[in-house]
Amino acid sequence: MDQTSLQAWAVARSMFKGCMALPEVYKKSTSLKPHNFEANLLSFGKRQDVVFTKKNILKLHKGRVALPEFRFWIKQPFSAFEKIKILLEFGNFIKAKKANLEYLLVLLSTCLEATAVYMNFHPLCVALIGDEEGPIFFFLRNTRSPLLILRRNKNGYWHTQSEVTKEEPRVKFSFASIDVGMQSCLEEVNPLVASALGDYQIEGYLPLMDKVGYCSRVTAKELPLLI
Amino acid sequence: MKAHSKSDSLFERASQVIPGGTYGHIAPAAGLPRQFAHFCSSGKGAVFQDVDGNEWIDFMCAYGAVLHGYQHPIIEEVVEIQRRKGAIFNHPNEVVVELAEKLTQTIDFASWSVFAKNGSDLTTWAIRVAREYTKRPLIVKALGAYHGVDAWCDPGIGGRIDSDRSDIVEFEWNNLNQLEDIFKQRKDDIAGIILTPYHHAAFAPSIMPLGDFWGHVRKLCTEHGTLLILDDVRAGWRLHEGGSHRFFNFTPDMSVFSKALGNGYAISACVGIEEIKHAASEVFLTGSCWNDAVAMKAALTSLTITTEKKVSQSVLKKGRFFCEKLESLAKGANFSLKMTGPPSMPYPWFEGDENLFLIQKFCKLASEKGLYFHPHHNWFISDAHDQDSLEKSLQLAGNAFEELRSSNL
Numbered sequence: 001m002d003q004t005s006l007q008a009w010a011v012a013r014s015m016f017k018g019c020m021a022l023p024e025v026y027k028k029s030t031s032l033k034p035h036n037f038e039a040n041l042l043s044f045g046k047r048q049d050v051v052f053t054k055k056n057i058l059k060l061h062k063g064r065v066a067l068p069e070f071r072f073w074i075k076q077p078f079s080a081f082e083k084i085k086i087l088l089e090f091g092n093f094i095k096a097k098k099a100n101l102e103y104l105l106v107l108l109s110t111c112l113e114a115t116a117v118y119m120n121f122h123p124l125c126v127a128l129i130g131d132e133e134g135p136i137f138f139f140l141r142n143t144r145s146p147l148l149i150l151r152r153n154k155n156g157y158w159h160t161q162s163e164v165t166k167e168e169p170r171v172k173f174s175f176a177s178i179d180v181g182m183q184s185c186l187e188e189v190n191p192l193v194a195s196a197l198g199d200y201q202i203e204g205y206l207p208l209m210d211k212v213g214y215c216s217r218v219t220a221k222e223l224p225l226l227i
Numbered sequence: 228m229k230a231h232s233k234s235d236s237l238f239e240r241a242s243q244v245i246p247g248g249t250y251g252h253i254a255p256a257a258g259l260p261r262q263f264a265h266f267c268s269s270g271k272g273a274v275f276q277d278v279d280g281n282e283w284i285d286f287m288c289a290y291g292a293v294l295h296g297y298q299h300p301i302i303e304e305v306v307e308i309q310r311r312k313g314a315i316f317n318h319p320n321e322v323v324v325e326l327a328e329k330l331t332q333t334i335d336f337a338s339w340s341v342f343a344k345n346g347s348d349l350t351t352w353a354i355r356v357a358r359e360y361t362k363r364p365l366i367v368k369a370l371g372a373y374h375g376v377d378a379w380c381d382p383g384i385g386g387r388i389d390s391d392r393s394d395i396v397e398f399e400w401n402n403l404n405q406l407e408d409i410f411k412q413r414k415d416d417i418a419g420i421i422l423t424p425y426h427h428a429a430f431a432p433s434i435m436p437l438g439d440f441w442g443h444v445r446k447l448c449t450e451h452g453t454l455l456i457l458d459d460v461r462a463g464w465r466l467h468e469g470g471s472h473r474f475f476n477f478t479p480d481m482s483v484f485s486k487a488l489g490n491g492y493a494i495s496a497c498v499g500i501e502e503i504k505h506a507a508s509e510v511f512l513t514g515s516c517w518n519d520a521v522a523m524k525a526a527l528t529s530l531t532i533t534t535e536k537k538v539s540q541s542v543l544k545k546g547r548f549f550c551e552k553l554e555s556l557a558k559g560a561n562f563s564l565k566m567t568g569p570p571s572m573p574y575p576w577f578e579g580d581e582n583l584f585l586i587q588k589f590c591k592l593a594s595e596k597g598l599y600f601h602p603h604h605n606w607f608i609s610d611a612h613d614q615d616s617l618e619k620s621l622q623l624a625g626n627a628f629e630e631l632r633s634s635n636l
Contacts, residue, residue, distance in 0.1 A: 077392050083269060192247035196238055198261055204582045205431055206603065214384045 001121045006056035007223055009034070010117035011061045012042050017160055018110035019090045023102065032083060040083045041069065050074035058136060063226055094225075097182075101140070108148050108159055109174045111185040111225060115212065116150060116158040118219040125215040131158060132208050134158070137169040141176050148214065171204035187220045229595065230279040232301040237278060238265040251376070252290055252604070259602065260587075260594035264574040270297030272611035275599075284598040284620050288607035291461050291572065293544070294487035295532060296611020302490050302528045309524040320520035326527045329499050333534060334470045336478045337498035339507065343517050346485035347375025349497040350421065352512055353481050354379070355603035356499070357419030360506035367409055367453075369502040371395040372427040373593050374421060374458050382429075388533060398482060399436045400426035405445075410447055417452040419480075424462045424471035425568060428585065430603050432576040433568025439476035448480075454503065457482040460495070464488065464530075465571040465607070468539045474569075492525035538610045539571070546570030547609040552621045560628035574605040588634070600624075 001009070012034035019032050031045040042057055044050040049072055056066035066107075073080035105113060118125045135151035149161045175181035180199045183189045193212055194200045202209050242248040249265065261315035264277030273296055275285050288294070289492065295302065309322075322342060327340040343349050354366045366379070374380040378391035398405040410417065422444070426434040448455040459471045459572035464487040467543035468476035473483065499507055532538060550566035550573050562585070563578035577585045590602040598620055600606065615617060 031617075168582070172584075190242065190247065191243045193238070196242075196248055196265060199234055203587055204584055205430070206583070210384070 001005045004054050004058065005036075006117070006121050007061075008042055008057040009036070009058050009121070010114040010219065012044070012052075013117050014035055014114040015060075015087065015172040016044070016089060016108045017113035018094065018106050019086055021106040021109040021162065022086075022090060022093060026190070031084065034079060036209075043072075044083055044087070047079055049073055049080040050087075061223065061226070099178055099182060101178060104140070104175075104178050104185075105147055105162075107163070107182060107185045107225075111220070112138070112148060112150055112160045114223055115158055115216040115219045117224075119212070119215050120220065121159040122215070123220060128211050128214060129158075132211060133170065134208070135161075135167055135169055136173060138208065139172060139174040140178065140181065141174040147181075169204060171202065171206070173209065174201040174203075176200070186225060187217070198220060229597075231262070231264055231277075234264040241265075248372040255429045255438050260591040262591065263593035263599070264398075265484045272296040272610055273613070273616045279568065281633060282426040283597055284616055284623075285599045286606040286608070286620070287599055287604070288609045289491055290604070291465070291607045292436075292489070293491045293609055294464055294538060294605075294613075295490050295529060296609050297491070299490055299529075299532070299611075300409045302525050302533065305524050305528045306521055312520070314519050314521040315517075319518040321353045322523040322527060323518055323521050326496075326523045326530075329527055329530055330496055333468070333530060334498045335473070336435070336500055337482070338501040339504050340496050340498045341507065341512055342521075342523070343374075343495045344493045345375070345516055346379050346458070346483060346495050348514065348517075349483045349485070350374045350456075350460070350475060351377045351456055352377070352423060352510060353456045353497050353499075354419055354578070355485055356497075356503060356507050356508045357511050358458060358480065358489070360454060360503045361452060363418040363453075364394045364414050365413055365418055366394060366398060367396050367398065367406070367417055367420040369400040369422055369426060371431070372400070372423055372458075372466050373427065373461075374423075375417045375460075375493055394558045400434055400439055403440065403553070406444070406447065410451055410453075413551075414451050417451060419456050420448060421456040421458055423458045423477055424466060425459075427461060427568060427572070427574065427605050429486060431574075432565065433574040435568065436475060439470075445477050445479075454480040456480065461605075462569070462572060464533050464539055465542055466539055466569055468534050468537060471631050472600075476514065486527065489522050489526045489531040492519075492522040494519070494522040494526045497527075536610070539623075541610050542571040542608045543569065545587055545610075545612050546573060549573075549608065549612070549617050549621070551619075553624055554627045556621060556628050559625075560632040562628060562631065568605055571608045572605045573608075575600070575602075585631075589627060589631050593624055596623040596627060598623050598627070 016032045016034055033045060035043045035046060037043040037051060040054050041051050042054060048121055051069045051072040059066035119129050135149050137146040137150045139146050146164060151161055152158050176199045195202060238248050267275050267279045269276050273285055274282055275297060276282050329336045330340040341354045373382060378387060379395050396409055398409060425436055445455060456470055459482045462471045463484040471484055472479050481497055481499040483497045488494055488496060547570040550570045552567055554564050565576045566573035567576050568574045575586060580586055587602045590600045593600045
């Protein structure tokens with residue numbers, strides 16, 4: 001996968017997962033699952049109504065104006081409009097930067113899914129992760145239910161998942177607070193310092209978390225969340 | 228809950244001026260008990276104090292560097308005398324000759340010694356000696372084995388490029404078929420094999436050599452003109468007074484020591500056979516402070532104590548007592564704990580705890596009682612662990628097992 005395709009795929013997947021984390025649009029947003037389409041196009045959902053060039057997806061990530069491809073949305077304007085509304089809602093939600101649990105969930109889903117894409121396709125990350133298995137459960141400290149799970153599916157691809165399964169975690173990663181969680185997603189904390197001072201608590205098979213942490217920093221460096 | 232406010236405050240200061248606050252194996256890595264301090268202030272015997280004044284019964288011994296206990300009086304006295312005279316000069320102090328003579332007398336196959344400061348300095352130098360001697364490029368090592376911080380072997384992730392390891396080949400510890408296959412495919416390229424005396428990887432139980440592992444490795448090396456390098460940095464002097472190869476009954480071509488050699492003073496040594504002495508002299512080796520007379524005096528005295536008092540046997544015996552009792556206490560609380568590896572440097576492993584949650588929890592509970600048990604690294608017994616300190620530790624560990632059982636119910 002070339003760099004533009006990788007980054008566009010990571011942005012599209014993270015937008016999709018970010019939208020899924022918005023509770024009020026959960027059901028609708030499932031139709032936003034991205035699909036590669038032709039050589040340089042990405043469709044949000046199978047219907048091929050909201051289709052962006054990969055370059056335009058990257059423009060969106062940088063906060064610039066980028067329109068979906070006219071020839072597709074004009075064929076199905078109503079469904080395209082619904083999807084664009086959700087995407088705009090997601091963008092506005094992210095920009096609002098509110099320190100609450102809902103915001104942390106959306107932010108974490110967005111950032112971790114991009115990391116998952118890098119763990120699947122970025123050569124350095126793929127080599128680093130090797131055949132490591134998850135899952136990694138992310139918590140807010142002193143809560144029993146995980147915020148999010150990062151796991152490998154049966155086809156070997158990493159992805160985020162909000163549904164809790166009976167599977168035992170390989171790593172438990174807990175943020176001391178919502179603020180710490182947000183700062184972590186925005187790469188505003190040094191992970192070594194945060195774990196030393198108790199802002200993070202990481203339990204379980206740490207070598208896996210070291211690798212995932214490194215991949216997340218590679219991802220954030222190449223695709224910083226621009227808020 | 229132990230106090231750690233000063234420790235945290237120091238760490239925050241450190242993080243402003245040191246990348247990551249502290250680094251490497253002493254970094255306050257995730258998964259370690261939060262009770263563990265980030266900074267120590269003093270130590271005596273088998274006990275150390277952190278900067279908040281908490282006292283710990285130590286089972287890491289400065290990650291193996293302390294064999295006779297912190298501030299051993301005889302070593303400290305000798306060190307103090309040398310310190311008053313000076314440590315580093317334009318030329319080496321005569322102690323370098325005395326120490327080299329002592330090592331060649333102590334290590335049965337050794338006819339020469341060189342010195343540096345850190346284990347990595349000399350594991351890396353030793354593989355270069357093997358390349359110089361054989362005029363071949365390839366080095367074979369065990370998968371997951373630690374040989375230091377240099378790019379050919381470090382366990383980190385950052386800063387690495389493909390060529391760093393283009394002449395390094397790995398095989399699974401104890402898998403002689405794999406090793407033989409490497410020799411079949413690359414026999415004319417292999418300069419050396421570097422191995423630890425047994426497999427002591429972090430985050431996993433230690434693995435002892437199976438059957439005649441060392442005999443086979445030695446035979447393969449001899450048959451193919453490959454040098455056998457023993458990385459005895461971690462295990463050295465805790466298995467046998469004459470080097471860990473004696474414990475496993477084989478003869479390497481070179482051995483590298485550090486850690487316990489200076490009982491906490493920074494020094495490393497590489498010893499080798501006569502046949503490669505010339506090649507050794509061809510490979511450049513130096514460091515501004517490597518001829519440190521203070522550290523060399525410490526090493527010379529430490530070695531003398533080790534051989535005269537048979538300290539390796541002593542720590543093995545103490546470790547055996549401690550490990551057996553600890554396993555028994557665990558069993559009494561319905562946990563299947565196995566102290567893997569040699570008893571003088573055991574790695575604790577709960578059966579079925581592949582993801583390490585149980586050992587992390589146990590070490591956390593133990594830390595609340597002042598026991599410095601590391602959840603991911605082999606522990607170390609020093610000769611300063613006396614019967615009282617071991618029994619007290621066992622009693623506290625027993626309480627930790629009970630709490631662990633209660634919390635798991």
